[in-house]
Amino acid sequence: xxxAVTEIAAAPSDAALRHFEAQxxxxxxxxxxxxxxxxxxxxxxxxxxxxxxMYARGHVPGAISLPHRKIIASRMAAYPxxxxxxxxxxxxxxxxxxxxxxxxxxxxxxxxxxxGGITGWLDEGFALEKGGARE
Numbered sequence: 001x002x003x004a005v006t007e008i009a010a011a012p013s014d015a016a017l018r019h020f021e022a023q024x025x026x027x028x029x030x031x032x033x034x035x036x037x038x039x040x041x042x043x044x045x046x047x048x049x050x051x052x053x054m055y056a057r058g059h060v061p062g063a064i065s066l067p068h069r070k071i072i073a074s075r076m077a078a079y080p081x082x083x084x085x086x087x088x089x090x091x092x093x094x095x096x097x098x099x100x101x102x103x104x105x106x107x108x109x110x111x112x113x114x115x116g117g118i119t120g121w122l123d124e125g126f127a128l129e130k131g132g133a134r135e
Contacts, residue, residue, distance in 0.1 A: 027113045028086060030120040037062045044084040046114070049100035058128035060088065060114075060121055068096050071103035084110045091119025 011019065036042040037060075046063040048055045055065040066075075068087075085104050089096030097113045104111040116123065 025112075027115045030114060030116050030124045030126065033060070033086060033114050034121075034124065034126050044086045044112075045079065047085050047087040047100055047104075049087050049089045049096040050094075050118075052132075054090070056130065056132050058118070058130050060118070061127070061129040063088070066100070068100040068103055071100055071107070073107055076104070076107050076109070079109070081108060082110075084112070086112050086114050088114035088117045088121075091117040093119075 010016065033046065036044070037046070042062075046060060047066045048059045048063040049066065049068040050059075051067055052065050055063075059065070085100075087097040087100040087104070089100075092115075094117060097117060101111045101113055114120070118128070121128070
């Protein structure tokens with residue numbers, strides 16, 4: 001049957017394997033982030049890249065408020081160069097996490113995006129924390 005799904009052939013399995021494995025170098029999901037945050041030392045800094053107002057209305061517990069426009073060298077100098085950051089924003093309709101990731105990568109930091117953002121977090125049934133910016 002010919003349709004939009006089958007119109008273009010799927011990649012060979014070895015190419016598909018490389019592609020999908022590579023995604024994990026760039027992103028993680030809400031479930032894995034939640035599980036890691038249960039540890040006292042999760043191995044990363046979780047960054048809420050939305051505005052401080054949005055952060056105050058509800059954010060992932062343990063996240064710091066760091067709007068993507070405020071990711072600058074002088075502010076990030078407080079973190080060791082080996083710090084891994086995981087950025088998120090509102091959800092799949094928002095590119096704030098990608099903007100934060102670009103800025104962090106330009107400053108030489110390792111960075112991943114938490115796929116799904118707040119929307120994905122809530123979809124998994126996880127609670128948000130309310131309150132002012134934790135930087």
